[in-house]
Amino acid sequence: MANTMSDTVELVYSIDPDTLTVDQQIALAQAYAALAQAERLDWIFQRLDKIHQLLIAINVRTPAPSPTSHAA
Numbered sequence: 001m002a003n004t005m006s007d008t009v010e011l012v013y014s015i016d017p018d019t020l021t022v023d024q025q026i027a028l029a030q031a032y033a034a035l036a037q038a039e040r041l042d043w044i045f046q047r048l049d050k051i052h053q054l055l056i057a058i059n060v061r062t063p064a065p066s067p068t069s070h071a072a
Contacts, residue, residue, distance in 0.1 A: 009035060 012031050020028060
């Protein structure tokens with residue numbers, strides 16, 4: 001039984017599809033697809049986290065509008 005994501009990836013990619021039944025090959029293909037989706041979601045999360053950090057940094061550096069300023 002795999003304990004981590006990397007163990008799962010290693011286990012899935014170590015399976016020889018030539019030794020599987022058609023149903024097992026389909027399940028293996030679905031596992032490949034799920035891993036690819038998880039990797040894509042992780043990449044998206046990392047990008048969103050960087051954007052979030054950038055927005056926080058910009059917000060910290062930008063002074064809040066003065067309550068006494070008036071629009072012309």
